[in-house]
Amino acid sequence: MRVELELTVKRLNREPEKIVFSAKRMFNAGWVGSDRKALQHHIDELAEVGVAAPKNIPTLLALGNHLLTHSRHIQVHGPQTSGEVEWVLLWHHGEILVTVGSDHTDRKLESVSVAKSKNMCLNVIARDLWPYEEVKDHFDQLQLRCTVTRSGKVSLYQEDRCGAILPPEYWIEDLYKRLGGLEDGLVLFSGTIGTVEGLVAGDGYDFQLHDPVLNRTLGHGYTCEVMAGAIETF
Numbered sequence: 001m002r003v004e005l006e007l008t009v010k011r012l013n014r015e016p017e018k019i020v021f022s023a024k025r026m027f028n029a030g031w032v033g034s035d036r037k038a039l040q041h042h043i044d045e046l047a048e049v050g051v052a053a054p055k056n057i058p059t060l061l062a063l064g065n066h067l068l069t070h071s072r073h074i075q076v077h078g079p080q081t082s083g084e085v086e087w088v089l090l091w092h093h094g095e096i097l098v099t100v101g102s103d104h105t106d107r108k109l110e111s112v113s114v115a116k117s118k119n120m121c122l123n124v125i126a127r128d129l130w131p132y133e134e135v136k137d138h139f140d141q142l143q144l145r146c147t148v149t150r151s152g153k154v155s156l157y158q159e160d161r162c163g164a165i166l167p168p169e170y171w172i173e174d175l176y177k178r179l180g181g182l183e184d185g186l187v188l189f190s191g192t193i194g195t196v197e198g199l200v201a202g203d204g205y206d207f208q209l210h211d212p213v214l215n216r217t218l219g220h221g222y223t224c225e226v227m228a229g230a231i232e233t234f
Contacts, residue, residue, distance in 0.1 A: 024185030032191030
């Protein structure tokens, strides 16, 4: 399936560059805490909603490329879904680009199958990107942040440094071995950081990736519409 997104690459001291990114393969990492405490926090919050840890930690899940979007609005099956902020790598014309995204997940289905729960929802990314080479040397200092909106009230949902989870180089090496190469059109979602108060199903999510070294920020947000009116649900 052909999936194309119009995006903007923002390079240091250069004019913004418009690109058309063609997504071909997408993977979502999971259980990616870089230390045992952070990892256990994520294991515990998922266990609270009936999600057991996978056999392999960290893990990697394949998603359909049609699930990638930069829309400001998505539809979901039922009220038990939620987003989670992650850094995202995209391979385009021989270059690795980085942005921020939300791996939206169906929490009801997640207790049955994590892989299927990820493929039930869209993966949302920001429209703007940076060249990975510009942040590679201080990537662990980049900051992820996400807020959730519930009944009109906005609250902090997630906040931590990228150093709290496995670095891009880990997955770049892993994917190279797993796929036999890294081709244009590849998308990788990093896996997420811990939450402030557990998993929260909200009406919308706003997320950002902040670079304190170069003093710049990528951000995006979206609202969620629960589909209604059907005779059958799952």
